Amino acid sequence: MLKKVTVQTADFDVGKETALLTSISKEVGGINTFLGTVRDVNEGDRVTGLRLEHYPGMTEKQIGSIIDRAAVRWNVLGAVVIHRVGDLFPGDKIVFVGVASRHRGDAYQACEYVMDSLKTEATFWKKEIAEGEARWLTTRQTDVDALSKWQTD
Amino acid sequence: MTGRPMIKVLFFASLKEKLSLDALEFPLSESITVAQLIDELARREASISREVLSADDVLIAVDQTVVTSDFLVRPGSEVAFFPPVTGG
Numbered sequence: 534m535l536k537k538v539t540v541q542t543a544d545f546d547v548g549k550e551t552a553l554l555t556s557i558s559k560e561v562g563g564i565n566t567f568l569g570t571v572r573d574v575n576e577g578d579r580v581t582g583l584r585l586e587h588y589p590g591m592t593e594k595q596i597g598s599i600i601d602r603a604a605v606r607w608n609v610l611g612a613v614v615i616h617r618v619g620d621l622f623p624g625d626k627i628v629f630v631g632v633a634s635r636h637r638g639d640a641y642q643a644c645e646y647v648m649d650s651l652k653t654e655a656t657f658w659k660k661e662i663a664e665g666e667a668r669w670l671t672t673r674q675t676d677v678d679a680l681s682k683w684q685t686d
Numbered sequence: 687m688t689g690r691p692m693i694k695v696l697f698f699a700s701l702k703e704k705l706s707l708d709a710l711e712f713p714l715s716e717s718i719t720v721a722q723l724i725d726e727l728a729r730r731e732a733s734i735s736r737e738v739l740s741a742d743d744v745l746i747a748v749d750q751t752v753v754t755s756d757f758l759v760r761p762g763s764e765v766a767f768f769p770p771v772t773g774g
Contacts, residue, residue, distance in 0.1 A: 569774055585773070586699055588766060591750035616773060628774055648774065656747075657773025658699035669700045672770040 534604055535611030535633075538596045540587055542619035545629060550613050554633040557611040563637035565644040567630045573623035575670075578663040585618040585627070588656035592616075599650040603632070607639035612647065616657065646683050652676045691715050691761035695727065698768035701744065707733045714761045720746050721755040723765065739767055 535557050537550075547568060554564045573580050600612045611633040621627060630648045634640040659670045693714045702708045712727065721740075728736035738744075746753055747766040759765055 587773070588696070588698055588747070588750075588768065591747060591766070594750055652771075652774040654771065655773050656698070656768060656771055658769065659772045660699070669769065670772040672772060676774075 534609055535613075536597065536600055537611075537613040537615075538593050538600070539615045540589070540592055540618055541615065542617060544617070544626060545615045547626075547629060550615065550629055550631055554611050554613060554631050557633055560635060561610050561633045562635050563640040564631060564633045565637070565640035566632075567628075567644055567648050568626060569628040569648075571621050571623050571625045571627055575661060575663060580623060580661055580663045581665075582623075582662040583621045583627075584660040584662070584667075585621060586658045586660070587616070587618050592656045595655045596647075596651060599647050599654065602650070603643040603646050606646070607643040608634045608636065609639065609643050610634055612643070614647065614651070616651075616655075618657070649676070649679045649683060653680050693723075693759060693761065694764045696764065696766040698766065700769045701738060701767050704738050705733055705735065714759065714763075717758045717760045719755065720748070720753065720757050720759055720765070723759050724755070743770055744768070745770065 551564060551566060571583055596614050603609055609632055613631040615629040617627050630644050632640045632644040653676055660667055661670055690713045692711045695712055696709050697705055697707055724736060724739045727734040745768050748757055748759055748763050
């Protein structure tokens, strides 16, 4: 399984990352990608910027484990996760998740699972500059609820 | 250097700002629980507030794995305190 996890300040090229997933092997039959970007409005306030912080080392390790868990549940031939940190502005790319599988069903589900898990587990913190004031964001209930659909008994 | 056994303590995001501190080295010669460590830190480090570290929503990681406050911290460990995560 190809596994690429990067936390970086620099922008990234979605085409390049998708090409990497395509090149894994001729076995790949479906690639699902998710791209998260910075919105200019949050909870009714105009957002002018975000500052993202992470726990170097732990974050990368956590995302690696999330990918491994996905690979136990679905066919995953490769996964790429790129998350940006530092100062970001509306329209900027924040996060990329791409999963390559034999068939599309696995790629869809594994990609969504990785993203939902990253949201609630991975050690990133967002500080939002809205209406001229900086504030740390708090966990959204919708993100916690999104994860509950993946729970198995 | 063969000094006393230490642990590394890290603070992130809002906790780092509340304490005005991102990291410190703390002497630890025998294993204690995270809860005991919080008490020790508050007693011996002027910048550490027990209230801030023992708040209900504070998460704790020892050696980069999330744990509960009864987890045993060993000399040489890396202990981190942080608020709920908000990435993605």
